[in-house]
Amino acid sequence: FEKYQRLSLDYFHRRRTGQVMSRITNDVVVLNESIDLGFNVLVADFVLVIMLLVFLLILSWKLTLLASVVLPAVFGFIWYVGRKLRKYSARTQERMADVNSVLEESVNNIRIVKAFSMENFEIGKFFGATRAYFKSLVRMMRIRHLAAPINDFLTTLAGIVILMYAGSRIISGTGELGAGDFMTFVLAMFSMIKPVKSISQVQIQLQEGMAAAQRVFEVIDTPERITEKPGAIACKRFEHAVGYDNVSFSYNESEPVLKQVSFTVRPGDVVAIVGPSGAGKSTLLDLLPRFYDPQGGKITIDGVDIRDLSLVSLRGLMGIVTQETYLFNDTIRNNIAYGLEGIDDSRIIDAAMMANAHEFITQFEHGYNTIVGNRGVMLSGGQRQRLAIARALLKDPQILIFDEATSSLDTESEVLVQQAIERLMEGRTTLVIAHRLSTIRHADRILVLSEGEIVEQGTHAELMHYNGLYARLYSMQFRDDL
Secondary structure, eight states: OHHHHHSOHHHHHTSOHHHHHHIIIIIHHHHHHHHHHHHHHHHHHHHHHHHHHHHHHHHOHHHHHHHGGGHHHHHHHHHHHHHHHHHHHHHHHHHHHHHHHHHHHHHHTHHHHHHTTOHHHHHHHHHHHHHHHHHHHHHHHHHHHHHHHHHHHHHHHHHHHHHHHHHHHHHHTOOSSOHHHHHHHHHHHHHTHHHHHHHHHHHHHHHHHHHHHHHHHHHHTSOOSSOOOTTOBOOOOOOSOEEEEEEEEEEETTEEEEEEEEEEEOTTOEEEEEOSTTSSHHHHHHTTTTSSOOSEEEEEETTEEGGGBOHHHHHHTEEEEESSOOOOSSBHHHHHTTTOTTOOHHHHHHHHHHTTOHHHHHTSTTGGGOBOOGGGTTSOHHHHHHHHHHHHHHHOOSEEEEESTTTTSOHHHHHHHHHHHHHHHTTSEEEEEOSSGGGGTTOSEEEEEETTEEEEEEOHHHHHHHTSHHHHHHHHHHHHHO
């Protein structure tokens, strides 16, 4: 989990949530059980086998060597079974991750499932995933339980050979052991069967653990793309300028998202970023808190490359409110005061009032102690957005980032959220991605992005006079509103 917290966003964007969760909830448990049970048994049984082996050698080293003829076959079979079991175990854990993914996606999207009457489809998908898991599990169990009877057969065969060979020599009077010593030898030899069998089972169990360990260490060994340099600078305040200097970025080499973007933001400026869908607006602002690092150019705060700053101090300067509001299944109070311990209730209430959230919060039976549900499902979109703004207000950031914060709201909610945003923006440097262009007409500067490049910039009046892409977008939206 600690490693997950250090990985960049692209790691999670490329993987299903259930598969990410399975590495902790399933693979770690399998690994822990293999190590715990395996080594406890291994130590005790290994000591017992050594003691019995020494005793057998003292009684008759010739008979002991004869009995050992079967050992290469036993250990060879154990190695073969272990290798097959490791492969099947890894496959079983992957199928379990698929089950977790289907379950997580179905629960999180239950509203869509019911809206489209796709309950039977989701049931079929879940049964398909569990069926694949069951088949993989059966194959693994078949291999695991095949080892014990074959090992028993081989060790019993060795015992029979010893009985026939040594017994016939004792009867003929040519054996090196007397009848009493021979019976002691046979008893000691058969006493070794149980611990040897137990050790073979431990080896098989350890192979299952090795498959789980491989999946766990794939996460642990994943390179961290966003890292701090040794001696990173702690930035306490933003005083002069945020600068993008020829910034280029792509999620993969064949499709550049941003191409040599350059602009500067001064303290107190309100800069809006507009453009068609897919122009790179969200990516442009994701680079500022270092959710990603650009492949070309640099971003600076007060002339210092943000890659030279500590991540905690860099992100501590910023408050981020996105279109999709992320709330935890906790109380309203704890969601507003996220990560802040010992915060005074009066400050939380003040932040909620400035975000136009206090009125609806007090209407709940439990007020600020109301549980909002998974991802805030108990609240409306506008209520969730106002809680996000209250959270940002309580943090009191110098730099604000709004990513289309009002685009999915109804008119009444948009008015309330827009009022809260305007209060939050007072005296702060603000970067806004705007979907509804009417909300950013009073911005100090508007950057127009198209295909990863800034094609226009200026005030609303200047861009309308220029009659370029911004004017066309504004006219299209105004026509649609009419």
